[in-house]
Amino acid sequence: MRSFLKSKRTRPVGPRKNQWRGPRAERTMNQHAESRRAKTVARWIHLLWWGGLMAGAVLVGWVIAMGVKYSEPALTRLLEIKTVTVEGVRHIKGQELIELVGLKPGTPLHHIVTDAIKEQVESHPWVKEAVVIRVPLHELRISVIERKPAAIIRTGSENFLSDEGGYLLARLGQADDDTLPMVTGVDPKGLLQGDGGVRQAIIAGIELAKLVGDTYEGRMQVNAANPSNLVASVRGVQFQFGEEAVGDQWERFQRVKPTLKTLNFDGRGRGANVVDLRYENRVIVRERG
DSSP states (O other), X not given: OHHHHHHXXXXXXXXXXXXXXXXXXXXXXXXXXXXXXXHXXXXXHHHXXXXXXXXXXXXXHHHHHHHHHHHXXXXXXXXXXXXXXXXXXXXXXXXXXXXXXXXXXXXXXXXXXXXXXXXXXXXXXXXXXXXXXEETTTEEEEEEEEOOEEEEEEETTEEEEEETTSOEEEEEETOOOTTSOEEEOOXXXXXXXXXXXXXXXXXXXXXXXXXXXXXXXXXXXXXXSSTTSOEEEETTEEEEOOSSOHHHHHHHHHHHGGGOTTBOXXXXXXXXXXXXXXXXXXXXXEOXX
């Protein structure tokens, strides 16, 4: 029975292998071939488009490079620096700053880096601030603000010129300028090295010289060896200041000054010639001993 049923089992129904043969099958194959050809052509067109774009970019870059290469000499001649103008100098010579910058002959204006030139100019001890401007077509303009001499710094047997910020301007040797106050007692090595502590001592000395100089005429001398115990001298009278703000100490002296009949400014060291302000709420006047 089983063998009979097995022999009678029918095959699954499906299309015959040759049922699409003929005109319809040929038309389908042609359509597939056309589609493949169209995709291939589109792909090649896309590749050619990008290739042409890249080739065009390379060509444009080459043209620009050649243009720059052959136009550079003409541009250099067109923008060559022919004039360097220096403004604001009084104590220094403009040519000195020009030599400090060290411009090479034929340097074109567009090759100048103004920040670099500014830094070079401000390295000069007399220059506080500099502004560098390129002026078309052939001028480089340098404007400077000079430091102003504010004091003579005496160390050992030598004099130095300083501005009010404690920066050294010049080494004077034995030369002097009695129109400026003198600051003594600072460390020579620290002075030459630009030590910050020494600069602060010089600044304090200059400020004290201005404070006392507003009241008494004559050349001021300030010993700044101990910034917390400054000593100012004028016309033979010595003022000693303590750690308290010097402005407050000087104001205390000004209040009692009219009563100090014995204070002697003859410069000869006779009579009361020392004013001690180091003690709170006290003004001590005595002869130098």
